Each structure stands twice: as C-alpha cells, then as structure tokens.
Amino acid sequence: MNMTLIEIHQEIQQASERRTELWNILSRGHDPAAAAELKSLSERLERLWDEDRTLKAELRFGDRDHIVARARVEERLERAA
Numbered sequence: 323m324n325m326t327l328i329e330i331h332q333e334i335q336q337a338s339e340r341r342t343e344l345w346n347i348l349s350r351g352h353d354p355a356a357a358a359e360l361k362s363l364s365e366r367l368e369r370l371w372d373e374d375r376t377l378k379a380e381l382r383f384g385d386r387d388h389i390v391a392r393a394r395v396e397e398r399l400e401r402a403a
Contacts, residue, residue: 334367337366
C-alpha cells in the first residue's frame with residue numbers, strides 16, 4: 323500500500339494514541355486482549371516508521387532501484403578506466 327507522508331503521520335498519531343490507552347489499561351492490571359493488541363500495534367508502528375523513512379529517502383534521493391542501477395554503471399566505468 324502506497325501512502326503519502328501525511329497519511330503515514332496520521333496513522334502514526336492514531337496508533338500512538340491507542341497505544342497510550344492500552345498502556346493505561348494495562349497499568350490497572352493484566353489484560354491478555356489489551357496486551358495482544360499492544361504488541362500488534364507496536365509492530366504496526368514500527369512498519370509505519372519504516373515506511374516513513376523509506377518514503378522520505380525516496381523523495382529526497384529518488385527511486386532506490388534507479389540509484390542502485392546508476393551506481394553499478396558508475397562502478398563498471400571506474401573498473402574499465
């Protein structure tokens with residue numbers, strides 16, 4: 323799924339707010355459902371932050387595949403020289 327930076331940040335905000343709610347629930351005592359949701363939500367947040375970093379890098383430097391292809395061409399040219 324391709325998301326914009328704004329969409330990613332909105333999802334991060336919503337997930338972070340829900341995570342805070344879950345931590346408050348768990349602070350009152352063990353709740354297996356809340357603990358499972360918290361684990362799943364934390365994994366989702368990790369993926370969102372990874373997607374955020376990837377998209378920012380792509381916006382700044384261009385498509386990864388294009389960069390790698392260009393670097394390989396430059397490397398071949400250096401070896402040939």
